Amino acid sequence: MHKLQTKIIFALSSVMLLLTLVITVASLASFRDFSIRAATEHTRTAAEVIRVALTEAMLNGTIDKRDSLLGRIANVNGLDEARVIRGPQVKQQFGDGLLGEMTADTTDLNVLSSGESVFTLNGGILSPEFRATIPYIATSDGDVNCLLCHNVPENTVLGAVTLTASIEHMKSAAIMTVAFLVIAVGLFAFISILYLRRMLHPLVTTANEIETAVESAIAGDFSHRIESRTNDEIGKIATQFNALSEGITNKLSLIRENVVQLVQSKPDYHGGNLLTETAETVSGLVRVSRFKQAIEEDETAGEVFLRISEVLEQEFNIHTFSLYEVEQNKKMIHPVMIDGVPEAPIHWCDPAIHDHCVGCRAVRTGHLIDGSENTQICRSFSIDAAATNKHYICLPVIESGSVGSVVQLVFDVAEAHKVRNQRPLLEAYLREAAPVLQAKRLMASLRESSLKDAMTGLRNRRFLEEYAETLISQCKRRSVPMTLLMMDLDYFKPVNDTYGHDAGDQVLRELAVILQANVRESDLVVRYGGEEFLIVLLETNAEQAMPVAEKIRGAVESHKFKVGGTSLSKTISAGVADYPNDAQAFWQVLKFADVSLYAAKEGGRNQVVRFHKELWSEDADY
């Protein structure tokens, strides 16, 4: 049975039982009281009848026959015994009397001495018996003057009559009445319970339906509707509950549609709690939005990749993953991070994709490659998935229509389902990362080009201004020297004047190639001014740099510059100064290299001059 119904019926039954009990006790108490009062009256009347009869017998001289008189009276309905006892004065005047009139019990004696009536109920509840002991008092007024026969003063107790009356019939009547009451109350209770059940049925059924519907709603299912059975508050609750469920379902559908749009893929709810999973997806999207904000404020594409790796580890709990960057113009794929290690060698895929990016299926197709659905889908994934129990998913990051990067996830077969469920949110992250990565790379390349000389491809003076201090602090930290070679073409103006500016440019381009070819890759060749070049030789002092400068001078001298169909010979002059021997500050070393170059020019050109103190005068106008 339903709990609510049981409770109400139990409460009603308890009330009815209590009511029956109260009525029974009250009835029995009032019956007892009534019985005593009725028996009292009854015995008083019988006592009076006996008195009158005895007086009459005395007057008529038939007092000797009083025994049979008392016997007849005792046979009167409702009386069990009638016994008269003589008081001491009567005994004194008329003798002890009959045998029965002599045997007085304690109650009789008390009544004889006190003159007060005593009424008692004896025999217990099963066979109750009423006893009345009533005194006869001598009186001169009344219908007969007692003092005429009795030699006693007024108000003397002449004797007493003891009457016993059974009140069995009263008890039966009381029991019958109580039984009737109990049956009546029971019947009333039964009818009330039936009526109550009928009345409670819609309430209980509605409450049960609401309970089931709420349980389903907690589990994310809002489809349950409640039948509105009555027109009262219960019916209203049912209607309003339905309206509430309808409202939640509509709003939830709207949220889902928006989530689907944002995630661009229908989240797989796999029978879970719709509300919880939608809420989780929404909070996932909030995290995506925060991620976007963070990467936008990051400085480089490298930092963005680092954030992607943090998201994979912390949010998706994926620890075996690789990030690749595609260099479209060079058709190369560059490993940004392999298994979380920056710039580690390509290891899950065929290393050939490094120089041939279209070997990567994700790069070539621009589609997500799901190796967990088909392990053979990408031929460049070099590990035999079946043998190692490993699966993979490669997600291309599309930047303005082409693949800019690839995120590769490698996981155990057992994790395939989990990873596939995480895919929509991960793709949302990558969609946000794509334009930011592109912007960062664009910024980096713009910056790179602003630090380069467009004509020769060498670094420019701006680069030097930005990195001069870094170069010095690096040398200081590592306690290594650095030499600056300041170089300038000799008599370059006539080239322009004779062959034109384009020819001059060609000479400068060829010179740049010669300079670059004669130093180490780690050294820096900078186009410092028009036909002026600076070479920074790292970890090299001026003594060690002199042969290098000489080699360069020789290389230029022996080179034939191709100018307008003819070839041309040119020479250069160079000045050499180093850190830390000549000066501690970068710009001071540069100045000393420059004055040395000036000295080389002065000295007749096509020569290298090592800086020495005599070349520098604070007063000189360089």
Ligand SMILES: Nc1nc2c(ncn2[C@@H]2O[C@H](COP(=O)(O)OP(=O)(O)OP(=O)(O)O)[C@@H](O)[C@H]2O)c(=O)[nH]1
């Ligand atoms: N074609 C071309 N000429 C340039 C460029 N930058 C500077 N120049 C020219 O380089 C020449 C430098 O001339 P000068 O400073 O007189 O020196 P020079 O003729 O080389 O003689 P010395 O340096 O004294 O040996 C000028 O004519 C500039 O116009 C450039 O980018 N391209």
